[in-house]
Amino acid sequence: MKLVQEAEVADKRVFLRVDFNVPVKDGEISDLNRIRAVLPTIKYLVESRCKLIIGTHLGRPEGKPSEETSIAPVARELQRMLNLKVAMAPGIFGAPVEKLVESLQPGGILVLENLRWDKREEENDAGFAKELAQYADVYVNDAFAVSHRANASVEAITKFLPSFAGLLLQSEIENLGKIIESPKKPFIIVVGGVKIKDKAGMIEKLAPKADKILIGGGVANTFLKARGEEISESVYDTEMVADCEKMLKKLSKKIILPIDSLKEEQSGGKWKIMDIGPDAQKKFAEIIKGAETVLWNGNLGYTESEKYRDGSLAVAKAMSQLVGKTSVIAGGDTVGFVKSEGLDKNISFISTGGGAALEFLAGEKLPGIEALK
Ligand code: 3PG
Numbered sequence: 413m414k415l416v417q418e419a420e421v422a423d424k425r426v427f428l429r430v431d432f433n434v435p436v437k438d439g440e441i442s443d444l445n446r447i448r449a450v451l452p453t454i455k456y457l458v459e460s461r462c463k464l465i466i467g468t469h470l471g472r473p474e475g476k477p478s479e480e481t482s483i484a485p486v487a488r489e490l491q492r493m494l495n496l497k498v499a500m501a502p503g504i505f506g507a508p509v510e511k512l513v514e515s516l517q518p519g520g521i522l523v524l525e526n527l528r529w530d531k532r533e534e535e536n537d538a539g540f541a542k543e544l545a546q547y548a549d550v551y552v553n554d555a556f557a558v559s560h561r562a563n564a565s566v567e568a569i570t571k572f573l574p575s576f577a578g579l580l581l582q583s584e585i586e587n588l589g590k591i592i593e594s595p596k597k598p599f600i601i602v603v604g605g606v607k608i609k610d611k612a613g614m615i616e617k618l619a620p621k622a623d624k625i626l627i628g629g630g631v632a633n634t635f636l637k638a639r640g641e642e643i644s645e646s647v648y649d650t651e652m653v654a655d656c657e658k659m660l661k662k663l664s665k666k667i668i669l670p671i672d673s674l675k676e677e678q679s680g681g682k683w684k685i686m687d688i689g690p691d692a693q694k695k696f697a698e699i700i701k702g703a704e705t706v707l708w709n710g711n712l713g714y715t716e717s718e719k720y721r722d723g724s725l726a727v728a729k730a731m732s733q734l735v736g737k738t739s740v741i742a743g744g745d746t747v748g749f750v751k752s753e754g755l756d757k758n759i760s761f762i763s764t765g766g767g768a769a770l771e772f773l774a775g776e777k778l779p780g781i782e783a784l785k
Contacts, residue, residue: 413784416453416552416576421462423518427548428457428578429565431557431764432468432486439485443748446557447489449764453554453578454494454521463516465547466490466523467504467565469558475531477503487523498523504530505543513547533564541568554578556585559780560768570783577784580764585781587761588772591740595621596704602696602727604629605710605745608652610767613774614709615659623703625667626696628688628712628723632669635660639669645678646685671695674713674720687713688723696723700730705738708746709770715749728755742769 419426430450435442457464473481484500491498499522501509512522527533532540541564545551551573553559558566559581569575577585601622603611608631615625627635633648638656660667672689688696700706708731712723724746731739732755741747741756742763750756763769772778 413781414574414576415582416456416554416578419550419552419574419576421457421460421550424462424549425513425516425547426457426462426464426550426552427544427569427573428453428464428466428552429555429558429569430466430468431555432483433470433557434486436470436480436485441485441489443744443751444489444493445747445751445762446764447486447493449580450554450578451493453552453580454490456579457552458494458496458519458521461518462550463518464521465513465516466521467527467544468523468555469528469533469563470526471528473526473528474534475529477526477529481526481529483523483526490521490523494521496521501525527563527565534561536562536564536568538564538568538571540564542572545569545572548573551575552578553780553784554580555780556581556763557765557768559778560765560771560776562779566780567783575784577781581781583761584763584765584769584772587740588742588763588765588769590738591705591707592617592773592775595707596738597621598623598703599705600624600626600700600703600707602626602628602700602706602708602712603631603710604712604724605743606630606647606649608634608649608656610770611709612652612655612659613776614770617775618707618773619663619666622666624699625663626699626727627667627669628692628696629710631710632688632712633685635667635669643685644675644683646683668695668699670723674722686717687720690722693723693726697726697730700727701733703734703737705740706731706734707740707742707773709741709743711745711749715745721749724749725753728753731755732758734758742766742773
């Protein structure tokens, strides 16, 4: 894989694919993590005096342009963060966009409109990729978070331009790669969230190297169900009970389920698990304290409610005390939670990937990364 540091970019036009798929509401961006993470690559390219054309998707517009999925607020934010002029294109193609590309000067930045406004992006269409490639001389992928998608601006475009990995992509591969290859032990995995289906691959891949796998959230409910416990109306994944049963048998010494939980009463004497309980919090924190490497994906309770943040808070606090150790967080909700609690400072690596990080950690080949090899 060639790195952006090896590319000759001075005076050249560079197409930089980023993942600015950030939460935008009424023009306001509530989580800047993904934009911040690409700044080193953008600054590097600007200082190298290239003509920079940035492309991203936002949301799932499925080929239909709309104000809600416009990149304009993100371009404005980027301009503020960089304190440099950032031009916003009125679309992806067409004469006005071409004019803006042609008028780019070395050190100049132009952001294209949402690439998913054209449905050919998600179809990995070669024609669309070729049209994009015509804007540039060099392609740089710094969009780790969408590299699990074979999209035209991620995969097909590499057939038309000399292609390089950006600094963020390199850092994601290096940091998550270390977790897969050689995590220092004791190695603890913490898994929460709802969809066990998305996480089973990661658990299976990493389990042989892990010392303990601490499980909370909706994922734990499916395991509790598989163990034959009563979970009343708690959220769980019906299709995954059998798989969880198998995992419990195979990994009985490693999987740790919550020993207690916080429940919310429902009508008719029913109840729902909303968070791990105080004893489980203590136990999880204790195990994390002795770790050399911790990987956390997925919140342990309904953190949207103040009442059910304690489980995730206990894990976040324990991880933030692991100074000099390896602590890695992946997944938008978990990253957002840790940041909102101001506990991110000592975390050694925060991934920008959601699905991409899970697939990478499951040992799968990501099309965007493979295309650079
Ligand atoms: C993400 O947020 O995980 C990436 O931007 C990919 O988005 P997608 O799931 O809509 O393809």
